[in-house]
Amino acid sequence: MDTSIQPSAEKLTISKWCHAAITEISCQERGTMLAPSSTLTLEQGWQKTGAMESLQNLKKFNNQDFSHLRALCLSQGLLFEDDTFPAHVNSIGPNLLPKDKLHQIQWKRPTELQRNPYLIMDGVSRFDIMQGEIGDCWMLAALGSLTLQKQFLENVLPKDQGFQDNYAGIFHFRFWQYGDWVDVVIDDRLPFLNGRYLSVHPRTSNEFWPSLLEKAYAKLRGSYQNLHGGYLSDALVDLTGGVQVQFSLKDPPPDLEEILKAAAKSQCLMGCSTSGQLRRNIELKNGIVQGHAYTITGTVKIPYKNGWKHIIRIWNPWGHGEWKGPWSDGSPQWDRVEPKCREDLLRNKDDGEFWMSCENFQEQFSWLYICNSTPTFLNFGDQHGTTWSVDRHISLWSPALATGRNNYSPAGAVSTNPQYFFKVPDYDPKTYNVVISLMQKHAEDMQDAKNLKIGFFITMKDSKVLKQIFSLTRDVTSYFLLSPGTYAVVPTTTEDQEFEFLLRIFMKNHDYNETSNVPPSPELPMDVPRQNQDRSYKAVFLRYAGQDSAIDASQLQQLLNEVFLQDEMTSLGGRFSFDSCRGILALMDLNSNGQLTLQEFGILWRSLTKYMDIFIMEDRNHSGFLDVSELKSAIQTAGLAADEQLLRLMVLRYGDAARRIGFTDFVCCMLRLETMTYAFQNLAGGRSQILVTAKEWLTLVMYT
CATH class of the missing domain: 1.10.238.10 (EF-hand)
Structure with a gap:
């Protein structure tokens, strides 16, 4: 030639x-080189992504404006002291510690602890986090997953702050609360007991984003005490504004592997937990902790022997303590894996992260939690061109609308409670097409209030009740495969108290047209009615x-x-x-x-x-x-x-x-x-x- x-x-x-x-x-x-998914790529730091520069309908918690307060402190040469969440035992909570220890709490600023503190060093990583004395593994497991998905991380952790420029002892973080993003301002005084962090402490001594973010979340929740025990599902939603679904691993759906694969592919946040509420934080001989929450940081199939092996990567918010069984660090299974693949996947350190087989995962853990802006984890099968839309409804439960204490009568619910209709035009019989999420909202002065038992019914129009879901959790979410037709969702509660609720109905769209005149938004979804969220x-x-x-x-x-x-x-x-x-x-x-x-x-x-x-x-x-x-x-x-x-x-x-x-x-x-x-x-x-x-x-x- x-x-x-x-x-x-x-x-x-x-x-x-x-x-x-x-x-x-x-x-x-x-x-x-094996690069299974973006869940296996490590931390992204502050790289420019073109993601949202601002948030729609951002609310100021306690009406505190970060920029105004910081400017005021700088002009007066003062360090910010937050009167709404003071350096006082009230911010800790009366029942987190014995009274004698509560009064031994000391509050220190990072500038008192380190000569050269930083908010972030070398990017944000789950390995920056090490759980402290507070039992908030549920929140830290969600936070660990957040560090892998920068499209959400940049929402929660604003970039306009630090210890180097315009430092005034004030920081702010953002969380999603009941349909709105809320900006929470804090001062940087952190609680210490006997010279040790009471809260989460960073692995690098002069990096403080985990401790400060946790403090902001404690303020939002009312006290550090209110972080001591909670639901991983709640934290996932609070950090994303998305929809989460819990899957029982003791009675898993038949398509669990496809769900995990779709979740990893669509960059979902994922976590898991073990059973044993009465034996919380008990470490078994195999290294798994009972009554504990973990982050799922990767899932992949790798060539093994003469076939393929599905393995899952999991991280412990303690920052140490790992699985000791098959596929753990140093286990013989890795000897049968191609060296390059082993080099790319295996991190042989006592950092709390480990691999295990899908079979062992289902044996050792009780619940799988998956969260994203829309239910992309249900995108498997024939999914090309598939998108999700969402309808949002905010209303009020009142005694007249509740079904009555311990009364689960569908007829009563349908007759007394509001109904919200939606239409399923078509469907693919191989995949789920509807997700319904119902969330209860406590009054702002009732952070310690217990959850009501809430749920919903689904009925065909002018027909019998098809589904009924109830749970004693902040939100009840479930997924369905519904044939074409018109349906009604009926939110219900078993209590006769007045509470506000948020109902979101997600529907899969198979006929989305890319030439639609609906402009795409670079921001995270704010649950605008019928807003298309797609790739x-x-x-x-x-x-x-x-x-x-x-x-x-x-x-x-x-x-x-x-x-x-x-x-x-x-x-x-x-x-x-x-x-x-x-x-x-x-x-x-x-x-x-x-x-x-x-x-x-x-x-x-x-x-x-x-x-x-x-x-x-x-x-x-x-x-x-x-x-x-x-x-x-x-x-x-x-x-x-x-x-x-x-x-x-x-x-x-x-x-x-x-x-x-x-x-x-x-x-x-x-x-x-x-x-x-x-x-x-x-x-x-x-x-x-x-x-x-x-x-x-x-x-x-x-x-x-």
């Missing part, structure tokens, strides 16, 4: 054009684009690795390198300015999703790679052409030593083949040959 450039114009056939294009630009570094290319673009509303190669790399390497099959071939993303960007960069606009990214997105579907379909043995014959079939499926010589060059250029092509290399290869094929066809105008000048040829091969 002669690809030399002559001074005069040269005739190029489509075969020569594609051969030259395939061999020109580096797309992917070689390697077989359309517009929403993804806005999450990663910079202030100039464009994506550069670095942002594209982050996007591709976090969005498209969720499935274990697509992740086995390694991650998208920076060079590969520069090459992809150049192919799509119509303006030749080194960035992708929304329009250009939309073209890329459609190609990426198409090639992901083709790759998964053609990978018939589920190896995570395509061999030569599978690659040939994939090219044909894409509607492109490649003769044997071109196919050999593609495998040589993009394949590994075994002549296999992983997903990331496949994407680079196909994007280049597709782009150059269409470019040739446009220039040729139906002919089989074209004339290009040396300048045109160099422009094509040196940038694209």
Whole structure:
């Protein structure tokens, strides 16, 4: 093949054009690094994501304005002291400690503890957290999961604060409370008992974000005492504003593995807990703690022996104490795993994090908790183009509307309580399509109030009750597979007290049109009625684009690795390198300015999703790679052409030593083949040959 450039114009056939294009630009570094999902990528720090710059309807807790209070303190040369949550035993709570110990509590600022304190050092990580004397593992387990999902983390932990600039002893954090985001202001005086942190303490002595965030949450809840025991499900919702579902591991749904896979793929927050409320914090011989909450930080299938093994990664908020059984640190099972895979997954440290098999997970734990903006963890089966919408209703239970104490009569509930109707237009019988979440709200002066027993009925219009759910928890959430029809949800309570409630009805949409005139929002969902929350290319673009509303190669790399390497099959071939993303960007960069606009990214997105579907379909043995014959079939499926010589060059250029092509290399290869094929066809105008000048040829091969 002669690809030399002559001074005069040269005739190029489509075969020569594609051969030259395939061999020109580096797309992917070689390697077989396992990158199962974004739940396995570690901390993100404060990288720019294009996520929400502000929150809608942000409320100021106790009417305290952070910016105003800080400016006032700076102007007066004072450190902030919060009278609404003072350095006093009242903020601890009367029953957390014996009275003699309560009066031994000392309050100290980080500047008194460390010469050079920081709010955050080297990014935010779950490994920054070590649980203190307070039994708030339920909150810390949710917080550990939050550190893995920066799209939520940046909501909770504002960036406009620290110890280096404009320090005035004041900080603020945000939590979702009953439909609204609330900004909670605190001073930085932390409680100590006998010289030790009473609350969570950081692993790095001069990093204080965990302790300060926990204090803000204690203020929101009324006292530190109110963090001593709680529900992981509550904390997940408070940190995200999302919807959470609990799954019993003693009676698991038949599609539990698919739910875990979909949850990891869609970047959900996940946690789990053990039983044993009467034996809380008792560590068994196998290392598992009874009555304790944990974070799920990863789930993946790996090649093992002659098949695949589903393993789950779990983190203990204590910051130490790990599972000692199969797949734990140093267990013999890891000896049968490919060295590169073992190196990527295994962190052999006493940091509270460990792996275990899915079977052992179900044996040792009682409950699985999954949370996201919408119920994406139910997105399995036929899910392409699937989105969720939500209807929100806020109303009041009054004695006249309650069903009556210990009265569970559906007829009584339907006759006396408000009904909220929704219509299911169609459904896929393989997956769930409706999630209903009912939350009770205590009065603002009743933080210590006990939960009512609440629930709801689902009825067909003018028909009998189909489902009834009750629980003594703050919110009751369940998922359903409902056939087409009109339904009514009837919220109920067994008490005759007046309480406000929030009802959210999430419905799966199978017929979403990307050309809808509903503008995507870069902000986290605020539960606007019928608000579409989806992974359309517009929403993804806005999450990663910079202030100039464009994506550069670095942002594209982050996007591709976090969005498209969720499935274990697509992740086995390694991650998208920076060079590969520069090459992809150049192919799509119509303006030749080194960035992708929304329009250009939309073209890329459609190609990426198409090639992901083709790759998964053609990978018939589920190896995570395509061999030569599978690659040939994939090219044909894409509607492109490649003769044997071109196919050999593609495998040589993009394949590994075994002549296999992983997903990331496949994407680079196909994007280049597709782009150059269409470019040739446009220039040729139906002919089989074209004339290009040396300048045109160099422009094509040196940038694209």
